[in-house]
Amino acid sequence: MSLHPFAIELFQFMLLLGLAPAFAGWVKVLKCRVQGRSAPGVLQPYRDIRRLFGKDIVLAENASWLFRFTPYLTFGVTTIAAGIIPLISVDLPLSAIADVIALVMLFGIVRFFTALAGMDIGTAFGGMGSSREMTIASLAEPAMLMAIFTVSLASNSTSLTQMVSVMAHTQFVIRPSLAFALAAFILIALAETGRIPVDNPATHLELTMIHEAMILEYSGRHLALIEWAGMMKLTLFFALGIASFCPWGIAAGGDLGSLALALASLVVKLMVGALVMVLIETGLAKMRIFRLPEYLGSAFLLATLGMIAFFILE
Amino acid sequence: MAAPLDIAGFSVLLLLALAVLAPLLRSVRSLQIPLAFSLAAVASLAAVIAGVMAVADGSVASAIMTLGIPGLPFHLRLDPLAGFFLVVIGLMGLFVSIYSIEYVKGYGGERSITQMICFYALFLAGMLLVVLADDAYFFLVAWEMMAAASYFLVMYEDERAENRRAAFLYLLIAHAGALAILLAFGVMASQGGAGGFDGYTFDAMRAAHLSSGWAAAAFFLAFFGFAAKAGVIPLHVWLPEAHPVAPSNISALMSGVMLKTSIYGICRFAFDFIKVFPWWWGGIVLALGLISAVMGVLYALMQHDLKRLLAYHSVENIGIILIGLGLSMIFAAFQLPNLAALALVAALYHTLNHAMFKGLLFMGAGAVLHATHERNMEEMGGLIHRLPWTAPLFLVGCVSISALPPFNGFVSEWLTFQAFLLSPALPHPILKLLIPLGAAMLALTGALAAACFVKVFGVVFLGNWRGHQKPERIHEVGWSMRIGMLLAALTCLLLGILPTWVIGWLDTIPEQLCGGRLAESAGKFGWMWLTPIAHERASYSGPLVFIGILAVVAVTWLLLHLRATRVSRVPIWDCGFAKLTPRMQYTATAFSMPIRRVLGFLFAVREQVEIVPHTNHPAFPVSLQYRLRIRDRFWNWLYEPQGDAAYWIARQVGKLQQGRIQIYLLYSFVTLIVLLVFLG
Numbered sequence: 001m002s003l004h005p006f007a008i009e010l011f012q013f014m015l016l017l018g019l020a021p022a023f024a025g026w027v028k029v030l031k032c033r034v035q036g037r038s039a040p041g042v043l044q045p046y047r048d049i050r051r052l053f054g055k056d057i058v059l060a061e062n063a064s065w066l067f068r069f070t071p072y073l074t075f076g077v078t079t080i081a082a083g084i085i086p087l088i089s090v091d092l093p094l095s096a097i098a099d100v101i102a103l104v105m106l107f108g109i110v111r112f113f114t115a116l117a118g119m120d121i122g123t124a125f126g127g128m129g130s131s132r133e134m135t136i137a138s139l140a141e142p143a144m145l146m147a148i149f150t151v152s153l154a155s156n157s158t159s160l161t162q163m164v165s166v167m168a169h170t171q172f173v174i175r176p177s178l179a180f181a182l183a184a185f186i187l188i189a190l191a192e193t194g195r196i197p198v199d200n201p202a203t204h205l206e207l208t209m210i211h212e213a214m215i216l217e218y219s220g221r222h223l224a225l226i227e228w229a230g231m232m233k234l235t236l237f238f239a240l241g242i243a244s245f246c247p248w249g250i251a252a253g254g255d256l257g258s259l260a261l262a263l264a265s266l267v268v269k270l271m272v273g274a275l276v277m278v279l280i281e282t283g284l285a286k287m288r289i290f291r292l293p294e295y296l297g298s299a300f301l302l303a304t305l306g307m308i309a310f311f312i313l314e
Numbered sequence: 315m316a317a318p319l320d321i322a323g324f325s326v327l328l329l330l331a332l333a334v335l336a337p338l339l340r341s342v343r344s345l346q347i348p349l350a351f352s353l354a355a356v357a358s359l360a361a362v363i364a365g366v367m368a369v370a371d372g373s374v375a376s377a378i379m380t381l382g383i384p385g386l387p388f389h390l391r392l393d394p395l396a397g398f399f400l401v402v403i404g405l406m407g408l409f410v411s412i413y414s415i416e417y418v419k420g421y422g423g424e425r426s427i428t429q430m431i432c433f434y435a436l437f438l439a440g441m442l443l444v445v446l447a448d449d450a451y452f453f454l455v456a457w458e459m460m461a462a463a464s465y466f467l468v469m470y471e472d473e474r475a476e477n478r479r480a481a482f483l484y485l486l487i488a489h490a491g492a493l494a495i496l497l498a499f500g501v502m503a504s505q506g507g508a509g510g511f512d513g514y515t516f517d518a519m520r521a522a523h524l525s526s527g528w529a530a531a532a533f534f535l536a537f538f539g540f541a542a543k544a545g546v547i548p549l550h551v552w553l554p555e556a557h558p559v560a561p562s563n564i565s566a567l568m569s570g571v572m573l574k575t576s577i578y579g580i581c582r583f584a585f586d587f588i589k590v591f592p593w594w595w596g597g598i599v600l601a602l603g604l605i606s607a608v609m610g611v612l613y614a615l616m617q618h619d620l621k622r623l624l625a626y627h628s629v630e631n632i633g634i635i636l637i638g639l640g641l642s643m644i645f646a647a648f649q650l651p652n653l654a655a656l657a658l659v660a661a662l663y664h665t666l667n668h669a670m671f672k673g674l675l676f677m678g679a680g681a682v683l684h685a686t687h688e689r690n691m692e693e694m695g696g697l698i699h700r701l702p703w704t705a706p707l708f709l710v711g712c713v714s715i716s717a718l719p720p721f722n723g724f725v726s727e728w729l730t731f732q733a734f735l736l737s738p739a740l741p742h743p744i745l746k747l748l749i750p751l752g753a754a755m756l757a758l759t760g761a762l763a764a765a766c767f768v769k770v771f772g773v774v775f776l777g778n779w780r781g782h783q784k785p786e787r788i789h790e791v792g793w794s795m796r797i798g799m800l801l802a803a804l805t806c807l808l809l810g811i812l813p814t815w816v817i818g819w820l821d822t823i824p825e826q827l828c829g830g831r832l833a834e835s836a837g838k839f840g841w842m843w844l845t846p847i848a849h850e851r852a853s854y855s856g857p858l859v860f861i862g863i864l865a866v867v868a869v870t871w872l873l874l875h876l877r878a879t880r881v882s883r884v885p886i887w888d889c890g891f892a893k894l895t896p897r898m899q900y901t902a903t904a905f906s907m908p909i910r911r912v913l914g915f916l917f918a919v920r921e922q923v924e925i926v927p928h929t930n931h932p933a934f935p936v937s938l939q940y941r942l943r944i945r946d947r948f949w950n951w952l953y954e955p956q957g958d959a960a961y962w963i964a965r966q967v968g969k970l971q972q973g974r975i976q977i978y979l980l981y982s983f984v985t986l987i988v989l990l991v992f993l994g
Contacts, residue, residue, distance in 0.1 A: 059884070064699060102724070108717075108760075127777075140761075
């Protein structure tokens with residue numbers, strides 16, 4: 001028995017919407033365990049989101065329509081992005097609406113509007129967060145695209161389904177170009193999802209906030225949407241990494257057996273990926289903001305080396 | 315049905331008539347502005363229709379007029395390339411003319427409206443004639459008409475020395491460029507084979523066979539001339555001076571459209587006249603494009619004058635267009651016509667897109683200026699509450715120029731990225747490797763542009779009002795200005811979600827210029843799917859991205875509003891300290907500070923902080939002064955030495971002038987003797 005492609009698409013939307021909080025919870029649990037603290041449980045993000053949806057909204061006097069519109073847009077764009085990256089099957093009809101460059105730009109919309117919302121209230125925190133976020137993003141984006149282009153050149157495509165199926169059907173060999181690109185991708189993904197050493201998702205200390213500073217004024221359902229979209233974005237970056245660098249196990253069609261296998265392998269990969277990230281986050285301290293150009297510069301260098309390796313060695 | 319060339323001719327004649335009749339219209343004072351700009355709008359619409367038809371059917375029509383000099387009458391020609399630029403000029407001309415009806419009213423009583431209308435019409439007519447001209451002489455006449463009319467428009471508010479200086483600089487660089495173009499035509503005509511005046515027709519230039527050296531000389535002379543007009547770095551210095559001081563409707567036309575005539579010129583020279591060229595020409599165009607794009611956006615980030623910032627963004631976007639052109643030339647040089655077609659379409663598409671969103675942004679800046687009488691962003695803020703129409707329309711422009719889907723800037727940058735990723739098809743190992751690095755620079759440009767427009771929109775429209783006057787006195791602009799901006803914003807959206815239609819329409823241009831086609835593969839899966847090469851390679855669906863985002867947003871909104879929740883409006887939380895004032899907000903200078911610090915080595919940045927400490931304790935300053943000066947390094951490197959040299963030469967020559975009649979008589983006598991000796 002096999003599933004219709006649109007059923008797979010629908011299943012994937014449900015999977016990402018439903019599982020993203022659990023994944024965020026899993027990251028938190030792992031982090032607590034590694035750092036020797038007691039953990040709140042994998043389901044805590046669900047409880048947080050439910051609580052936020054139930055709360056009333058407190059809005060600053062001068063908040064404009066843009067401030068109220070941004071959470072919905074953030075959630076909408078992230079949801080669309082969730083339908084594009086092949087997670088369990090390459091037979092994904094909506095994947096064709098945007099290739100990997102467009103996907104990066106979709107995250108760009110989220111960032112653009114979140115940064116604007118940060119400036120809408122007119123507090124210094126919001127402006128500071130927006131300014132820093134846009135600075136980091138502008139340095140991270142070239143490196144991000146370079147890393148992805150290396151994979152694209154290897155698979156002769158920027159379409160995600162094509163990249164995944166080419167990668168999944170080639171024999172596993174360590175290719176220097178992809179190794180460099182993966183290293184760059186990990187560095188950039190940490191920056192783009194606002195993790196240590198670039199940003200600390202758990203802090204509300206004035207001087208170190210970046211992402212949190214922009215959304216400081218949000219409350220109630222607005223905050224719930226932003227938090228949920230943030231969890232989905234984290235999951236999506238892992239999914240993008242998995243799809244670009246180790247898609248093995250992904251189903252080629254809609255066969256139920258292989259879908260189940262693909263789902264299992266995806267869950268395992270996500271759990272292992274989270275452990276890697278937690279170890280990086282625990283092992284490193286947050287960087288000073290003006291050290292970040294070096295960090296992002298080295299990511300760019302790695303991605304460039306990957307591309308050079310592709311042209312010279314392969 | 316009238317032929318496209320006739321319609322274009324009608325459009326030009328209407329504009330010329332308007333320029334001549336403008337003084338007569340003065341007698342119907344109240345109707346002068348609406349009537350004149352409606353006529354300009356009609357003429358622009360006619361140009362759009364002519365252009366759309368010419369591109370769609372791919373026909374070439376030409377005509378010879380009875381005007382001109384003996385032996386070289388004016389030649390006119392309308393081919394798809396010219397038609398495309400007619401559309402660019404006409405569309406923006408249409409929107410700006412509608413916008414101008416109310417905008418120009420603001421000058422009523424203070425300045426001569428007749429002068430504005432006259433030069434406005436001449437400016438539009440000049441631009442249309444530049445793309446229609448088919449011989450060197452007529453081309454230069456039209457080129458100068460455009461330059462002179464725009465010079466007088468930049469000078470419109472001529473009581474300030476700053477404006478006169480900017481206009482002079484513009485005129486100077488425009489003429490250095492025109493001279494180079496003239497020389498390029500000279501080379502083409504003299505080396506082309508056809509003798510006499512015949513060599514100066516574009517037909518002769520198309521047929522000419524130049525040796526590679528002369529061809530390079532002709533192309534690079536022309537490229538220099540056009541680059542001066544387009545503001546390619548390092549010839550960009552006039553842009554950030556002239557655009558801010560011109561009236562905003564003129565800045566919209568100059569930045570959105572006039573710069574594009576030089577893109578037309580470069581396309582014409584490279585693909586139509588010379589046709590066969592080595593790859594390094596494209597390499598130079600590409601490299602200059604990349605430098606202009608990155609440096610343009612970085613300089614833009616450092617500005618806090620709204621219009622000056624937008625002017626630097628024009629430098630950036632011209633850079634992006636040149637990137638596409640350069641790639642196209644490289645692919646064409648290696649006989650890869652389909653890839654050349656892709657890159658050329660990317661460049662032309664970006665030309666159209668940039669015209670639309672930059673026109674929109676300049677019109678928006680004009681609306682802000684009109685409402686607040688302020689150009690300095692540091693004195694603005696919170697205008698989203700005062701200008702409920704201008705703000706969302708300006709936001710559309712910001713999103714479009716930041717290359718975010720589903721708006722138009724994204725599509726053309728995406729196509730350019732796709733062209734970059736085709737570099738493995740090149741048979742040249744070093745190029746294969748270097749070209750993708752250019753893609754990284756384009757990515758950097760896009761991301762910095764996004765940062766810059768978060769700054770612009772955030773500082774101008776969001777937060778609280780920072781200025782001195784009372785914000786209650788700021789009012790939304792009139793209907794004609796809103797309609798002009800609305801039409802441009804809608805065009806931005808449509809160009810973003812319907813790229814397959816645009817590419818299908820454009821297809822005749824790459825077919826004629828580089829022998830490749832794009833539409834067949836790009837629109838293979840229907841109008842919803844853009845697949846420039848093949849669907850396995852890359853695909854993008856503008857309509858579905860747009861509808862998808864809208865649908866999810868709508869559904870989420872509805873689901874969350876099923877249950878009534880209370881929204882309470884409260885004062886901003888100030889952490890329990892002193893009350894927050896608008897002065898505590900992030901400013902434009904503060905916003906770009908991290909980037910200034912990271913990439914500051916590229917500018918001449920001078921920062922000075924003067925602190926007068928309190929006598930009791932240094933931690934409590936009595937006063938603090940912060941001075942920041944950012945200069946364009948190219949001024950020091952290129953222009954100041956030239957200016958100094960010119961002054962030095964002038965001073966040396968000045969030593970001859972003694973002011974005594976005997977000395978001058980001696981000069982005449984010596985000159986006569988010398989002439990007699992040498993000539994006798």
